[in-house]
Amino acid sequence: MKSITRFIGSSVLSLLTLLLLLAAAMPVFAADADFKTVSSEVLRDMLEEKRVFTLVDARTNDEYQVAHLVNAISIPDKEFDKNIALLPRDKGALIVFYCNGVKCGKSKKVAAKAREAGYTNLTVYADGFPVWEEKGYPIVAGPEYAKKIETTKFTPAQLKQILAEKKDAYVLVDVRDEFEFAEGHIEGAINIPAETFAAKSGVLPKGKGIIVYCNSGGRSYSAYRKLMKLAYPSIFQSILAEWKEAGFPVVKSKL
Known part of the structure:
Protein backbone atom coordinates (compact mmCIF):
# COMPACT_ATOMS: atom_id res chain seq x y z
CA MET A 1 0.00 0.00 0.00
CA LYS A 2 2.83 2.34 0.90
CA SER A 3 4.48 1.63 -2.45
CA ILE A 4 1.25 2.54 -4.27
CA THR A 5 1.01 5.76 -2.26
CA ARG A 6 4.62 6.60 -3.09
CA PHE A 7 3.92 5.86 -6.77
CA ILE A 8 0.87 8.13 -6.83
CA GLY A 9 2.75 10.87 -5.01
CA SER A 10 5.64 10.59 -7.41
CA SER A 11 3.29 10.71 -10.42
CA VAL A 12 1.51 13.81 -9.11
CA LEU A 13 4.85 15.49 -8.47
CA SER A 14 6.03 14.65 -11.98
CA LEU A 15 2.80 16.01 -13.44
CA LEU A 16 3.10 19.23 -11.46
CA THR A 17 6.71 19.61 -12.57
CA LEU A 18 5.66 19.15 -16.21
CA LEU A 19 2.88 21.74 -15.87
CA LEU A 20 5.28 24.23 -14.34
CA LEU A 21 7.76 23.70 -17.17
CA LEU A 22 5.02 24.23 -19.77
CA ALA A 23 3.83 27.36 -18.01
CA ALA A 24 7.36 28.73 -18.02
CA ALA A 25 7.71 27.96 -21.71
CA MET A 26 4.45 29.64 -22.76
CA PRO A 27 5.84 33.22 -22.92
CA VAL A 28 8.55 31.96 -25.29
CA PHE A 29 5.95 30.49 -27.61
CA ALA A 30 3.92 33.70 -27.46
CA ALA A 31 7.01 35.77 -28.29
CA ASP A 32 7.60 33.68 -31.40
CA ALA A 33 4.03 33.95 -32.66
CA ASP A 34 3.46 35.56 -36.05
CA PHE A 35 2.24 39.13 -36.24
CA LYS A 36 -1.01 40.33 -37.72
CA THR A 37 -0.66 41.20 -41.43
CA VAL A 38 -2.23 43.78 -43.70
CA SER A 39 -2.81 43.57 -47.46
CA SER A 40 -1.58 46.06 -50.04
CA GLU A 41 -5.08 47.35 -50.66
CA VAL A 42 -5.92 47.84 -47.00
CA LEU A 43 -2.64 49.63 -46.34
CA ARG A 44 -3.24 51.87 -49.37
CA ASP A 45 -6.69 52.74 -48.02
CA MET A 46 -5.22 53.47 -44.57
CA LEU A 47 -2.80 55.95 -46.13
CA GLU A 48 -5.41 57.53 -48.38
CA GLU A 49 -7.84 57.93 -45.48
CA LYS A 50 -5.02 59.47 -43.40
CA ARG A 51 -5.55 57.02 -40.57
CA VAL A 52 -3.32 57.57 -37.57
CA PHE A 53 -0.55 54.95 -37.47
CA THR A 54 3.22 54.72 -37.80
CA LEU A 55 4.66 53.08 -40.92
CA VAL A 56 8.14 51.62 -40.46
CA ASP A 57 10.53 50.68 -43.27
CA ALA A 58 12.73 47.90 -41.85
CA ARG A 59 15.07 47.71 -44.86
CA THR A 60 18.52 49.26 -44.95
CA ASN A 61 18.95 53.03 -45.01
CA ASP A 62 20.36 52.78 -48.53
CA GLU A 63 17.23 51.02 -49.76
CA TYR A 64 15.06 53.57 -47.97
CA GLN A 65 16.91 56.43 -49.66
CA VAL A 66 16.39 54.89 -53.11
CA ALA A 67 12.62 54.65 -52.59
CA HIS A 68 10.10 54.01 -49.83
CA LEU A 69 6.39 54.09 -49.08
CA VAL A 70 4.79 57.47 -48.47
CA ASN A 71 4.95 58.54 -44.80
CA ALA A 72 7.31 55.70 -43.86
CA ILE A 73 10.13 56.21 -41.37
CA SER A 74 13.38 54.24 -41.55
CA ILE A 75 14.25 51.91 -38.67
CA PRO A 76 16.57 49.14 -39.88
CA ASP A 77 16.95 46.05 -37.72
CA LYS A 78 20.55 46.81 -36.71
CA GLU A 79 19.71 50.42 -35.83
CA PHE A 80 16.57 49.82 -33.78
CA ASP A 81 17.96 50.95 -30.43
CA LYS A 82 19.34 54.14 -31.95
CA ASN A 83 16.01 54.99 -33.61
CA ILE A 84 13.48 53.78 -31.06
CA ALA A 85 12.63 57.40 -30.22
CA LEU A 86 11.00 57.64 -33.66
CA LEU A 87 8.23 55.31 -32.49
CA PRO A 88 5.16 56.79 -30.78
CA ARG A 89 5.17 57.29 -27.01
CA ASP A 90 1.85 55.48 -26.77
CA LYS A 91 2.81 51.78 -26.54
CA GLY A 92 -0.68 50.84 -27.79
CA ALA A 93 -0.47 52.90 -30.99
CA LEU A 94 -0.76 51.05 -34.29
CA ILE A 95 2.58 50.41 -36.02
CA VAL A 96 2.94 48.75 -39.44
CA PHE A 97 6.29 47.29 -40.52
CA TYR A 98 7.45 46.35 -44.03
CA CYS A 99 10.57 45.26 -45.89
CA ASN A 100 11.21 43.45 -49.19
CA GLY A 101 8.42 40.90 -49.37
CA VAL A 102 7.34 37.56 -47.98
CA LYS A 103 10.86 36.08 -47.95
CA CYS A 104 12.35 39.09 -46.19
CA GLY A 105 12.46 38.69 -42.42
CA LYS A 106 13.52 42.22 -41.51
CA SER A 107 10.02 43.55 -40.83
CA LYS A 108 9.32 40.75 -38.33
CA LYS A 109 12.70 41.25 -36.67
CA VAL A 110 12.05 44.95 -36.11
CA ALA A 111 8.47 44.25 -35.02
CA ALA A 112 9.79 41.69 -32.51
CA LYS A 113 12.16 44.30 -31.07
CA ALA A 114 9.28 46.77 -30.80
CA ARG A 115 7.28 44.14 -28.95
CA GLU A 116 10.19 43.58 -26.57
CA ALA A 117 10.18 47.36 -25.99
CA GLY A 118 6.55 47.12 -24.86
CA TYR A 119 4.60 47.97 -28.02
CA THR A 120 1.43 45.91 -28.37
CA ASN A 121 -0.41 46.93 -31.57
CA LEU A 122 1.96 45.63 -34.25
CA THR A 123 1.18 44.65 -37.85
CA VAL A 124 3.35 43.49 -40.76
CA TYR A 125 2.80 44.41 -44.41
CA ALA A 126 4.13 41.09 -45.70
CA ASP A 127 4.01 41.84 -49.46
CA GLY A 128 6.53 44.60 -48.92
CA PHE A 129 7.97 47.31 -51.11
CA PRO A 130 8.39 45.34 -54.38
CA VAL A 131 4.70 44.39 -54.55
CA TRP A 132 3.59 47.88 -53.49
CA GLU A 133 5.72 49.37 -56.26
CA GLU A 134 4.47 46.78 -58.76
CA LYS A 135 0.88 47.77 -58.04
CA GLY A 136 1.67 51.39 -58.82
CA TYR A 137 0.86 52.67 -55.34
CA PRO A 138 2.48 55.93 -54.11
CA ILE A 139 6.16 55.91 -53.24
CA VAL A 140 8.81 58.50 -52.45
CA ALA A 141 11.63 58.04 -54.97
CA GLY A 142 15.15 59.32 -54.45
CA PRO A 143 17.64 60.42 -57.15
CA GLU A 144 19.04 56.86 -57.48
CA TYR A 145 15.63 55.29 -58.14
CA ALA A 146 15.73 55.51 -61.94
CA LYS A 147 19.43 54.69 -62.21
CA LYS A 148 20.00 52.00 -64.84
CA ILE A 149 21.55 48.76 -63.64
CA GLU A 150 23.78 46.33 -65.50
CA THR A 151 22.34 42.83 -65.61
CA THR A 152 24.34 39.61 -65.74
CA LYS A 153 23.39 37.98 -69.03
CA PHE A 154 23.64 34.47 -70.40
CA THR A 155 24.16 34.08 -74.13
Whole structure:
Protein backbone atom coordinates (compact mmCIF):
# COMPACT_ATOMS: atom_id res chain seq x y z
CA MET A 1 0.00 0.00 0.00
CA LYS A 2 2.83 2.34 0.90
CA SER A 3 4.48 1.63 -2.45
CA ILE A 4 1.25 2.54 -4.27
CA THR A 5 1.01 5.76 -2.26
CA ARG A 6 4.62 6.60 -3.09
CA PHE A 7 3.92 5.86 -6.77
CA ILE A 8 0.87 8.13 -6.83
CA GLY A 9 2.75 10.87 -5.01
CA SER A 10 5.64 10.59 -7.41
CA SER A 11 3.29 10.71 -10.42
CA VAL A 12 1.51 13.81 -9.11
CA LEU A 13 4.85 15.49 -8.47
CA SER A 14 6.03 14.65 -11.98
CA LEU A 15 2.80 16.01 -13.44
CA LEU A 16 3.10 19.23 -11.46
CA THR A 17 6.71 19.61 -12.57
CA LEU A 18 5.66 19.15 -16.21
CA LEU A 19 2.88 21.74 -15.87
CA LEU A 20 5.28 24.23 -14.34
CA LEU A 21 7.76 23.70 -17.17
CA LEU A 22 5.02 24.23 -19.77
CA ALA A 23 3.83 27.36 -18.01
CA ALA A 24 7.36 28.73 -18.02
CA ALA A 25 7.71 27.96 -21.71
CA MET A 26 4.45 29.64 -22.76
CA PRO A 27 5.84 33.22 -22.92
CA VAL A 28 8.55 31.96 -25.29
CA PHE A 29 5.95 30.49 -27.61
CA ALA A 30 3.92 33.70 -27.46
CA ALA A 31 7.01 35.77 -28.29
CA ASP A 32 7.60 33.68 -31.40
CA ALA A 33 4.03 33.95 -32.66
CA ASP A 34 3.46 35.56 -36.05
CA PHE A 35 2.24 39.13 -36.24
CA LYS A 36 -1.01 40.33 -37.72
CA THR A 37 -0.66 41.20 -41.43
CA VAL A 38 -2.23 43.78 -43.70
CA SER A 39 -2.81 43.57 -47.46
CA SER A 40 -1.58 46.06 -50.04
CA GLU A 41 -5.08 47.35 -50.66
CA VAL A 42 -5.92 47.84 -47.00
CA LEU A 43 -2.64 49.63 -46.34
CA ARG A 44 -3.24 51.87 -49.37
CA ASP A 45 -6.69 52.74 -48.02
CA MET A 46 -5.22 53.47 -44.57
CA LEU A 47 -2.80 55.95 -46.13
CA GLU A 48 -5.41 57.53 -48.38
CA GLU A 49 -7.84 57.93 -45.48
CA LYS A 50 -5.02 59.47 -43.40
CA ARG A 51 -5.55 57.02 -40.57
CA VAL A 52 -3.32 57.57 -37.57
CA PHE A 53 -0.55 54.95 -37.47
CA THR A 54 3.22 54.72 -37.80
CA LEU A 55 4.66 53.08 -40.92
CA VAL A 56 8.14 51.62 -40.46
CA ASP A 57 10.53 50.68 -43.27
CA ALA A 58 12.73 47.90 -41.85
CA ARG A 59 15.07 47.71 -44.86
CA THR A 60 18.52 49.26 -44.95
CA ASN A 61 18.95 53.03 -45.01
CA ASP A 62 20.36 52.78 -48.53
CA GLU A 63 17.23 51.02 -49.76
CA TYR A 64 15.06 53.57 -47.97
CA GLN A 65 16.91 56.43 -49.66
CA VAL A 66 16.39 54.89 -53.11
CA ALA A 67 12.62 54.65 -52.59
CA HIS A 68 10.10 54.01 -49.83
CA LEU A 69 6.39 54.09 -49.08
CA VAL A 70 4.79 57.47 -48.47
CA ASN A 71 4.95 58.54 -44.80
CA ALA A 72 7.31 55.70 -43.86
CA ILE A 73 10.13 56.21 -41.37
CA SER A 74 13.38 54.24 -41.55
CA ILE A 75 14.25 51.91 -38.67
CA PRO A 76 16.57 49.14 -39.88
CA ASP A 77 16.95 46.05 -37.72
CA LYS A 78 20.55 46.81 -36.71
CA GLU A 79 19.71 50.42 -35.83
CA PHE A 80 16.57 49.82 -33.78
CA ASP A 81 17.96 50.95 -30.43
CA LYS A 82 19.34 54.14 -31.95
CA ASN A 83 16.01 54.99 -33.61
CA ILE A 84 13.48 53.78 -31.06
CA ALA A 85 12.63 57.40 -30.22
CA LEU A 86 11.00 57.64 -33.66
CA LEU A 87 8.23 55.31 -32.49
CA PRO A 88 5.16 56.79 -30.78
CA ARG A 89 5.17 57.29 -27.01
CA ASP A 90 1.85 55.48 -26.77
CA LYS A 91 2.81 51.78 -26.54
CA GLY A 92 -0.68 50.84 -27.79
CA ALA A 93 -0.47 52.90 -30.99
CA LEU A 94 -0.76 51.05 -34.29
CA ILE A 95 2.58 50.41 -36.02
CA VAL A 96 2.94 48.75 -39.44
CA PHE A 97 6.29 47.29 -40.52
CA TYR A 98 7.45 46.35 -44.03
CA CYS A 99 10.57 45.26 -45.89
CA ASN A 100 11.21 43.45 -49.19
CA GLY A 101 8.42 40.90 -49.37
CA VAL A 102 7.34 37.56 -47.98
CA LYS A 103 10.86 36.08 -47.95
CA CYS A 104 12.35 39.09 -46.19
CA GLY A 105 12.46 38.69 -42.42
CA LYS A 106 13.52 42.22 -41.51
CA SER A 107 10.02 43.55 -40.83
CA LYS A 108 9.32 40.75 -38.33
CA LYS A 109 12.70 41.25 -36.67
CA VAL A 110 12.05 44.95 -36.11
CA ALA A 111 8.47 44.25 -35.02
CA ALA A 112 9.79 41.69 -32.51
CA LYS A 113 12.16 44.30 -31.07
CA ALA A 114 9.28 46.77 -30.80
CA ARG A 115 7.28 44.14 -28.95
CA GLU A 116 10.19 43.58 -26.57
CA ALA A 117 10.18 47.36 -25.99
CA GLY A 118 6.55 47.12 -24.86
CA TYR A 119 4.60 47.97 -28.02
CA THR A 120 1.43 45.91 -28.37
CA ASN A 121 -0.41 46.93 -31.57
CA LEU A 122 1.96 45.63 -34.25
CA THR A 123 1.18 44.65 -37.85
CA VAL A 124 3.35 43.49 -40.76
CA TYR A 125 2.80 44.41 -44.41
CA ALA A 126 4.13 41.09 -45.70
CA ASP A 127 4.01 41.84 -49.46
CA GLY A 128 6.53 44.60 -48.92
CA PHE A 129 7.97 47.31 -51.11
CA PRO A 130 8.39 45.34 -54.38
CA VAL A 131 4.70 44.39 -54.55
CA TRP A 132 3.59 47.88 -53.49
CA GLU A 133 5.72 49.37 -56.26
CA GLU A 134 4.47 46.78 -58.76
CA LYS A 135 0.88 47.77 -58.04
CA GLY A 136 1.67 51.39 -58.82
CA TYR A 137 0.86 52.67 -55.34
CA PRO A 138 2.48 55.93 -54.11
CA ILE A 139 6.16 55.91 -53.24
CA VAL A 140 8.81 58.50 -52.45
CA ALA A 141 11.63 58.04 -54.97
CA GLY A 142 15.15 59.32 -54.45
CA PRO A 143 17.64 60.42 -57.15
CA GLU A 144 19.04 56.86 -57.48
CA TYR A 145 15.63 55.29 -58.14
CA ALA A 146 15.73 55.51 -61.94
CA LYS A 147 19.43 54.69 -62.21
CA LYS A 148 20.00 52.00 -64.84
CA ILE A 149 21.55 48.76 -63.64
CA GLU A 150 23.78 46.33 -65.50
CA THR A 151 22.34 42.83 -65.61
CA THR A 152 24.34 39.61 -65.74
CA LYS A 153 23.39 37.98 -69.03
CA PHE A 154 23.64 34.47 -70.40
CA THR A 155 24.16 34.08 -74.13
CA PRO A 156 22.01 31.46 -75.88
CA ALA A 157 24.96 29.05 -75.91
CA GLN A 158 25.62 29.56 -72.18
CA LEU A 159 21.95 29.11 -71.34
CA LYS A 160 21.72 25.94 -73.44
CA GLN A 161 24.74 24.48 -71.65
CA ILE A 162 23.33 25.37 -68.21
CA LEU A 163 19.99 23.75 -69.02
CA ALA A 164 21.78 20.63 -70.22
CA GLU A 165 24.31 20.29 -67.40
CA LYS A 166 23.17 22.30 -64.35
CA LYS A 167 19.43 22.75 -64.65
CA ASP A 168 18.81 21.66 -61.04
CA ALA A 169 20.84 24.63 -59.81
CA TYR A 170 18.71 27.20 -61.67
CA VAL A 171 15.09 28.22 -62.22
CA LEU A 172 14.28 29.54 -65.69
CA VAL A 173 11.43 32.07 -65.72
CA ASP A 174 9.56 33.33 -68.77
CA VAL A 175 8.19 36.76 -67.74
CA ARG A 176 6.00 37.30 -70.80
CA ASP A 177 2.21 37.08 -70.79
CA GLU A 178 0.53 33.71 -70.48
CA PHE A 179 -0.58 33.56 -74.14
CA GLU A 180 2.97 34.35 -75.32
CA PHE A 181 4.32 31.58 -73.11
CA ALA A 182 1.80 29.13 -74.59
CA GLU A 183 2.75 30.07 -78.14
CA GLY A 184 6.38 29.13 -77.56
CA HIS A 185 8.82 29.10 -74.66
CA ILE A 186 12.16 27.56 -73.71
CA GLU A 187 11.66 24.04 -72.44
CA GLY A 188 11.78 23.81 -68.64
CA ALA A 189 10.75 27.41 -68.06
CA ILE A 190 7.97 28.45 -65.71
CA ASN A 191 5.75 31.44 -66.45
CA ILE A 192 5.46 34.45 -64.12
CA PRO A 193 4.33 37.55 -66.07
CA ALA A 194 6.36 40.70 -65.37
CA GLU A 195 3.28 42.69 -64.33
CA THR A 196 2.71 40.47 -61.29
CA PHE A 197 6.26 39.19 -60.84
CA ALA A 198 6.95 40.48 -57.34
CA ALA A 199 3.57 39.32 -56.04
CA LYS A 200 4.15 35.78 -57.34
CA SER A 201 7.88 35.53 -56.67
CA GLY A 202 7.37 33.46 -53.53
CA VAL A 203 7.64 30.25 -55.60
CA LEU A 204 11.25 31.07 -56.49
CA PRO A 205 13.87 29.58 -54.16
CA LYS A 206 16.64 31.90 -53.01
CA GLY A 207 19.06 29.00 -52.94
CA LYS A 208 19.07 28.68 -56.72
CA GLY A 209 20.09 30.93 -59.59
CA ILE A 210 17.09 32.68 -61.15
CA ILE A 211 17.21 33.26 -64.93
CA VAL A 212 14.57 35.62 -66.33
CA TYR A 213 13.87 36.11 -70.02
CA CYS A 214 11.42 37.80 -72.38
CA ASN A 215 11.37 38.58 -76.11
CA SER A 216 13.74 41.52 -76.26
CA GLY A 217 14.84 42.34 -72.72
CA GLY A 218 12.50 45.04 -71.41
CA ARG A 219 10.24 42.94 -69.22
CA SER A 220 13.03 40.64 -68.04
CA TYR A 221 15.02 43.74 -67.05
CA SER A 222 12.04 44.84 -64.94
CA ALA A 223 11.82 41.36 -63.37
CA TYR A 224 15.58 41.40 -62.75
CA ARG A 225 15.29 44.68 -60.82
CA LYS A 226 12.43 43.27 -58.77
CA LEU A 227 14.52 40.23 -57.88
CA MET A 228 17.29 42.56 -56.73
CA LYS A 229 14.86 44.41 -54.46
CA LEU A 230 13.61 41.06 -53.19
CA ALA A 231 17.23 40.29 -52.23
CA TYR A 232 17.73 37.27 -54.48
CA PRO A 233 21.48 36.62 -54.49
CA SER A 234 21.94 34.97 -57.89
CA ILE A 235 20.09 36.58 -60.84
CA PHE A 236 20.63 36.31 -64.61
CA GLN A 237 18.94 37.52 -67.78
CA SER A 238 18.52 35.99 -71.24
CA ILE A 239 16.77 37.10 -74.42
CA LEU A 240 14.31 34.82 -76.23
CA ALA A 241 14.85 36.51 -79.61
CA GLU A 242 18.56 35.69 -79.41
CA TRP A 243 17.76 32.11 -78.41
CA LYS A 244 15.60 31.71 -81.52
CA GLU A 245 18.19 33.43 -83.77
CA ALA A 246 20.75 30.87 -82.57
CA GLY A 247 18.48 28.13 -83.92
CA PHE A 248 17.52 26.70 -80.54
CA PRO A 249 14.00 25.25 -80.13
CA VAL A 250 10.94 26.44 -78.23
CA VAL A 251 8.00 24.36 -77.07
CA LYS A 252 4.27 25.14 -77.01
CA SER A 253 1.73 24.58 -74.28
CA LYS A 254 -2.02 24.93 -73.82
CA LEU A 255 -3.61 27.92 -72.13
